[in-house]
Structure formats: structure tokens, C-alpha cells
Amino acid sequence: MNEEATAEILERYRQGDPAAADELFARYVERLTRLARARLSPMLAVRTDPEDIVMSAYRSFFVGARAGRFTLSRSGDLWRLLATITLRKLYRQARRHRTAGRSAAMEALLAEKDAFSREPSPEEVVGLSDELESLLSRLDPLARRVVELRLQEESLAAIAELTGRSERTIRRTLAEIRGSLAKRMERAGDE
CATH class of the missing domain: 1.10.10 (Arc Repressor Mutant, subunit A)
Structure with missing residues (x-):
């Protein structure tokens, strides 16, 4: 799927098409989960599932997309955006556990x-x-x-x-x- 088609699916989602959300989710969920799993420390992985981090990232993405905060202008923008959101969620989770003094x-x-x-x-x-x-x-x-x-x-x-x-x-x-x-x-x- 090219970036133009991805931009069209994103626009369909903004217009309220639930099938578009499914398409956006299915397109990157496995890849994002692998990314989160690879970056998750073994000790944090005991308490946090990479799938939970990805689901949280998608929730944030869909809220932002519905509000029109994201625009796709270059090939790969959606992947970079979703990867950034996912990694920020993961790092925030790690920081929360670290600053709470948890071992x-x-x-x-x-x-x-x-x-x-x-x-x-x-x-x-x-x-x-x-x-x-x-x-x-x-x-x-x-x-x-x-x-x-x-x-x-x-x-x-x-x-x-x-x-x-x-x-x-x-x-x-x-x-x-x-x-x-x-x-x-x-x-x-x-x-």
C-alpha cells in the first residue's frame, strides 16, 4: 500500500468510516508490536506487554487523527508517526516505573x-x-x-x-x- 492510499484511508477515518480504522490498525499492528518488544527491557517486560503499549499508541493516534492533528505529506510518514507515538508510550511507561522507585x-x-x-x-x-x-x-x-x-x-x-x-x-x-x-x-x- 502506498502512502497516497494510506493518506486516503486516514481521511476516510476522519470522516467516520470505521473500516478505515481497521485498515490502519491492521497495516501496522504487528510491526509496531515487534518494535515495542525489541525496545522493552526484560525487567519491564515482566510487567508490561508490548501489545498494551501498541494499543495505547493507537488510541492516542486515533484521537489525534480524528481531531485532524496529523497530516501525511511524504512516503513513510504514517509509520514514522505511529513508531514515534509507540516509543514515547514505551519510554513514558519505563520512566514511570523507574521514577516510582520500582524494581x-x-x-x-x-x-x-x-x-x-x-x-x-x-x-x-x-x-x-x-x-x-x-x-x-x-x-x-x-x-x-x-x-x-x-x-x-x-x-x-x-x-x-x-x-x-x-x-x-x-x-x-x-x-x-x-x-x-x-x-x-x-x-x-x-x-
Whole structure:
């Protein structure tokens, strides 16, 4: 399809033709999804689907197109426009996660066991292993054992019994670890 035909389809969309929207969507959706997937970091990919980013980009495009904000004057303008919108959405999503002080590996570590119901990618395994190793290396032996037992889904009572400490000590230890993780995530967001 040449750019002239694409400009005509865009004009049909502006005039309210729903089939034109389908044509514009079908023309670039796979290519945009590949672009988003290629630019999405493995850690952000744990929480964000490239398809969601592309859908958001298309929503923005269709709103702008309906308002007449875009004009196509050269061959490839529509692809460049859609790619730019998609990448801006992706970078905004990455920035939002970074500035919120979120660590994908840390969130995966603290998430419910349902988060582990699918087979993780090799990148996710490495990232989580590195994060867990870093966390455990900074803990004293008791705190390390508490985390290990908690990751094995042991109850507070069972952890207290296995470590020879009171449940109150176990709760306090877990609270200190959570506080330490929260501070670490804040620092990660500042970088």
C-alpha cells in the first residue's frame, strides 16, 4: 500500500468510516508490536506487554487523527508517526516505573506465589536470582534464614519454631527487611 492510499484511508477515518480504522490498525499492528518488544527491557517486560503499549499508541493516534492533528505529506510518514507515538508510550511507561522507585525483580520477589505460576524467561530468572542474592548477602544469618523460610511459604509460627525465636521477633525481622527493601527501591528510583 502506498502512502497516497494510506493518506486516503486516514481521511476516510476522519470522516467516520470505521473500516478505515481497521485498515490502519491492521497495516501496522504487528510491526509496531515487534518494535515495542525489541525496545522493552526484560525487567519491564515482566510487567508490561508490548501489545498494551501498541494499543495505547493507537488510541492516542486515533484521537489525534480524528481531531485532524496529523497530516501525511511524504512516503513513510504514517509509520514514522505511529513508531514515534509507540516509543514515547514505551519510554513514558519505563520512566514511570523507574521514577516510582520500582524494581521489577524486587516486586517479583515480594509478589504472591501466583506471579510464579507461569514459566519465567531466562532473563527473569537471572534478574530475580541476582536481586535475591544481593538481598540475602546483606542480611545477618537470622534474617537470611527468616527470608528463606518465608519464601518456602512457612507460617510465622513455623519460622519462630524453626529458628528458636518468638513470633514477635520474626515479625519485627520481616518488618525491618521490608523497610530496607523500601529504602533500596527509593534509591533505585533516584538513580
